[in-house]
Structure formats: C-alpha cells, structure tokens
Amino acid sequence: MNESVKTSQHMGRGQISIDNVVKIYDPEGAAVMAVDHCSLEIAAGEICMIVGPSGCGKTTLLNAIAGFHSINSGSITLDGKLLCGPGKPQATPGSDRIVVFQNGALFPWKNVLDNMMFGPVMAGKMGIKEIKEKAFSMMADAGLSGTENNFPGELSSGVRRRVEIVRALMNDPSVLLLDEPYRALDSLTKSVMHEALLDIYYKNKVTIFFITHDLQEALFLGNKVAIMTSRPCKPKKVLTVDIPYPRSYSVVTDQRFRDLMEETSDLVHEEAKKSFAAGEREG
Amino acid sequence: MIRSVQKFFFNRSSRRATIAIIVFLLFWETCSRSMGWFGFQVPWIGKIPAPSAVITAWIPLLTDSGYWTSWYLSSKRVFTGFLMAMILGIPFGLLLAINRTAYGIMFPTFEVLRPIPPLAWVPAAIIFWPTAEMSIAFVTFLGAFYTIVINVLGGAQSIDQRFFQAARSMGSSQWDIFKRIVLPATVPSIAVGASVGMGITWEVVVAAEMISGGGSDGGGKGGGLGFFIWDSYLGGSYQQIVVGMISIGIAGYLSSSLIRVLGDHFSKWTRR
C-alpha cells in the first residue's frame, strides 16, 4: 500500500527538458565554452546517467539545473515550469532539485539526525516531532539506524554518501542531482552503494540525474544513458538500457549488459582520448 | 593615466571603498570640530585632532629633515631586528622540525618563554646589553623570532609523510630530501611568518622607542617615529601625534607588502 502511494506521488514529477543550452565561462575574457547547444529530455522518474570524460562540462550542466550557474542561451524546464532560460539566466536553487555533492556536503558541525532534519526544519511546514519520525523511518529504510547521533567526521565515506542522499530525500524532491558521488569510493564499496541507491530508488521513484565517468556504473544504474562529448559537451549518443528493474549485481555478467558495454565503450574511449589530448584539467 | 582612473571608478569595489573612506574622514572631521561647530563635544572622538588640522601640521614636516630621520631610524631598527629574526629563526625552526631530539629538548623551553611579551623583556635587555640601540634590537628580534619559528615549524610539520617515504624509496639522500621536499614546502609558511613577524616588529619598535625614549630613560635619545609621537605628546602638538601614527601605519603597510611580494616571489622560485 505504501509503495503505490509513493509511486503515485512521484508519478509525473521531475520531467526535465534541457533545450539548446549554451554555457560560456568568462564571455569577455577567455571565453571557454563548457556546454555547446546541449539538448536532452529526461522523463519523470527516470534514472538518467551522464557519462563523459573529466572536465567536459557535465558538472556545469548539473549546476545550471540546480541554479548555481547561469546559462548563456537555451532553456531548462522542470515539469513544464521554466528553471532558467530567456529572461532568467540563472535558476533559483530549491528543494525540488537537490544536489548530492562530489566531495560530500553534510554539515560537519551537525550530527546525522540534525543534518537529515535540516531541510524540513528550514521549510517550517511540518512539526519537529513529525520531522523526527520521518527521519527515523527513512534512516531505517536506508539501513542507517543507529547513526543518528554520530557526526559526519566519524563515519565512513560510504555511510556519509547514504546519509546525504537520505537528507535530500527527506524533502520530497522531484529530482536528485548526483555529481559523481561514488568517485572516491573503492570498487567494492561502490557496488554495495549502487545496490543501496537502487533500493532507495525503488522506494522513492525520484528522477535521478547522475554524473559519472564510470561506464559500468552508468549502465548498471541507469535506464537512460547519455554519452557526452569532450568539452564543450553535448550528447554524443543517448541510449536506453532495457534491462528491467529491479537489477542485482549479477546483471553485469549478462549477455545484454556486455553487448551494451561493447556498444558504448568505444564511444566513451574516443571522447576520453580527445580529452586527454586536449590536456583537460580535472573537473 | 586617464584610462586607469576611469577603470578605477568603474570597479564597484573601488567606488565603494572610496565612498567609505570619504564618509569616515567626514565623520572624523565633524566629531573633532564638534565643540566649535555645535557647542558640545562628542565624547572621546571629539578630542582627537581633526583631519584638516593633521594635514596642515603634516605639510611643513615633509620638508623637515628631522621627520625623515625618524623614518630612517625606525626603519633601520625594524629591518635589523627582522633580518636577525629571519637569519636565526628559519634555521632554528627547520632544525626543530627535522630533528626529534632537538625538538624535544628545545621546544618546551621555547614555548615556556614565548608567552612573555617581548616588551616585558625591555628592562632585562637594557640591563644586559651595553647600548640602548642593542636592547631595542634584541627586543625587536624576539618579537619576530617567535612568529617565524612557529610558522616554519607549522609548515614543515604539515608536509605529508608520504613525500618522505616516496623520496626515500627512490633513494634520495638526506640533503636531497631537505632541498626538494622540506624547503619548498616551508617557504610559503616562512613567507606568512615573515609577513606577520614584520607587523609585530613594527609594534615592538614603536613601543620600545616610546618606552626607552619617552619613559623612564628620559627624553632626548633614541629618535625614531615612536619617539616622535611621544615627543609630540609631551610637547602638546597633538596634530603631530596623528601625523606620526599615520606615518607608522604607512611604513608598516609598505614593509609588510614588500615582504609579501618577496615571499610570493620566493615561493614561485622554489616551486620552479
């Protein structure tokens, strides 16, 4: 009963249209084009993976959606409403699109519980008791019970990531924006985190916009994978991963998965070589 | 020239800074003149000489050789003390950082002596050193010495252990490690320590000049900008006090900037 309520709540929310977006840094000076007429459609409740070499501009795209950067032309809409575009070059950050940062941005001076409760407490729409209950139940769902009094500095990076994702979900966002969140984790922890993320996804069905340079991660997690060119970025190829959910890690050895890897790894490798030749700095 | 002035005013932060400084000067002028203008005196600030009076007092000084001699004397003391602090402080700091035994023996004593303000050493220094000049130099040296040593230590201690391990595994000698790892990593800290130390040096020089020139030792000897201020006070020319204060402020700012520029230059040089 709970599952269907959750899915119907999120059905139809979180549809993103990226239309012909251009972003140029320092237009009067060095004029570095980070995003070049990029267009992408993301359906509501979809997991969209953005794959590309370092420094190609994918983070810029994420920042534009989140509202941290302005765009020079084009537009981005969320569920039909304009986030940024003509007349409004920069979106306003808000709790409908929450970012999970690459190096983590859990407030180190608040313990896990306070971090989780932060969003709803700021919004002020729910009572403290209600918020606390919600926090405890979401923590239990994500397997984080018992960490409520710990400070982020005391936890391992894997646990911290999960806390950050749950902190975001506490606010009922339409979209989760993840910027290479598992980049710093070892591959063993990564695979566990992937399954944990999917677990959370099945229970919450938010739209996920996930940036990575790890092709296997992309194909395992996503149902839409956009392979980006090196800077300035735009989608080189967009494909749908037709492996059904729920997916377990054994899927990685399936024929279909390996076919997809074959199809795409050449493309990714090509862009990576271009990027390497251009001497891209990290970012 | 016109172009750079234009550029200055187009820059929003320069505009705001200029406005703020003008407002500040106007406020000061008004408070200082409050007695004559409004009939009542603004407390505290009202007693300070007005900016206009200060400037009027400053102009004749610009051609007075005594004024510039004061500049020279103070600067000389500052740089001598500072140089000594650098020459002794940097090697000492590096020694403490490299050698655990030396650190164990000398650092606690150093730390125990450090909280004693350099100025508290003035009487002891006067007793010890034969001339007043040397006692001022000693106290000045102390002020900067502590800062530089602490900063050098901090810089050297923050070097990631892995650099040492990597170097050793590649067969580097002790000297090589020192030259290529320790030195480049500590130069920025030395630069910071030097910059802060320079500020402290000015504080101490001015204080020492006022104390030994205007305090118990009787007037007439020492000279320097600190003495200039004290002398102006005793002589009742209050505007000159402010002239002296601003002069030292400028001198201090210039020397700190000089050190900072040198520091940046050396940091880049060691990074090669």
Place this chain on the structure above:
Amino acid sequence: MTNSNDSNPTVKQQRLNFEIREGSLLAKILSPRLFLMLVGFIIFLGFWHLSVEVWRLPRFAQMPALRTVVTEILSPNPTYGISIFVGEYYQHILASCLRVFIAFALATILGVPLGLFLGWSTKFREYVFPVFEMLRPIPILAWVPLAIIMFTSLEAPVIFLAFLASFFVTALNTMLGVESIDESYFRAAKCLGAKDYQVFLNVVIPGATPFIFTGLQISIGVCWFSLVAAEMVSGQFGLGYIINTSYTNVRYPTIIIGMVTLGFIGYLTSAMVRAVGKRLMQWRMRELALSGN
C-alpha cells in the same frame, strides 16, 4: 632448544624484568619526551645560573642570579617587596587579569560579529574593510598618546589599547574563517531550502568557528602584549607596571618575577581559550581524532 637464528629469549626476558605498563605514570615519567623537555629546561636554567654566579661573565654582571630570584619569589619577607607571600603581588596580577578580561571580552563581542558580516556580505565588506585595513597597520602603542587624550580616566586608555589590538586580530581571523568555508556547504543549504538568515546561522557561524578560535588564541596573546606595553607606559598596578618600576627602582630580581608570572598567566589564559574552543567544537575534535591526529 633454541634455534640458533633466534636471539636468546631468556636473556631478553631478564632485561625486561619488570614490565612498565603502557600509559602508567612511570611510563610517562620515563618517556623520552618528558626527559628531553627536562634536559632543555636544565640546560637553560643551568646556563643562566652558571653565567651569572659561577663564570661571572662580564655581560651578565648586572643580571639577577637564578638563586636570588628563586629565594626572592619564595621568601615570606622579600627584600624587594614582591613574592608569592606578599598581597601586593596578587593585587598586580588581579589588576592585569581584570583589564585583559574586559578588553578581550569587548574585542570578542564586537570583533566576531564584525568579522562574520565582513565575510558574509560582499557589500558590507567592500564598504567597511578598506577603512578597517587603513587603521589596522597602526601599531597599538602608537595609539597611546591619543588614548590618553581621549579618555579621562586612568584605566580606560590601558584597556582601550588592549581592546584595539585584540579587536583587529579577532575581526580579521573571523572574516578569514567565513571565507574559508567550502562553497558546497552554502550550495547544499540553499538546495535544502534555507533562506539567507538561516544560512548565516546554520552554515556561516558554525563553519567559521574553528578559525574564530584560532584567532581568539592569537588575540589573547596580542591582548597581553598590548596590555603590558600600555601598563609600562602609563597606569598603576599591573604586571607591566611592576616590571617597569622594578627597573627604575633597581629591583632587578622583581623584574624576572614579573616576567615569569606574565609568561605563566599568558599561557594559562591561552589554554583556557583553547579548552573552550575544544568544548564547543566536539564535532571537529572527533573528526581530527579519526584522521589520526
């Protein structure tokens, strides 16, 4: 039957006949660190004693001897009037401490908010910081005559000078603290729907706290520095005053007593500030502990 490759275990055992428990008091006393520290002190004090009393180096002719100072400070009837048994000693300590307390408290109450705003609001910083930076390079003692002119009472100039020094350091460090906060925290807060004042309370203030406390430690040192200088120039009572008058009245051992007391109390107050900082920043202490510091 022992393998010829092993070192003889029985011999080893005999040497460590009694085991020193790790962390026990005996272990601490015998630890190399404490030992070296004592060596350092002994060398320093020894040199002092030897140069004044034994070798009688000409430079040290007028320096008070270590023995004189120690007997003086511990004597119930001191030759020069100050020892730990004399009430006047504590009067001076109290006078200085009170002044530092007032000056430091004022400087913190005014300096921290100023620093927070300077770091937080670009507009505020662009207006106020230039004036602040113009006044900061003026050495504190250069303010002495002006302070005497401004304030009619005897205490106020001294406290004002200590306050000024402390204020600049605290405000500057607080500002740097705010500027050092990682951009991501601000972004995360905005994503989570925090309004401006909420960001200030939940990100700016806690985020700047480590820097603020480092600044406060420097600040209290500077406060003592300025206080002593001010006391030496003008004022009655206080440790700076003792040092100065002991010099003019040729009571040299008392100078040393004054200096030592200053050092000791300076260290104490600094440690107090550090301890308060640790208490308020439990999260950071745990974080540092886990990274092996």
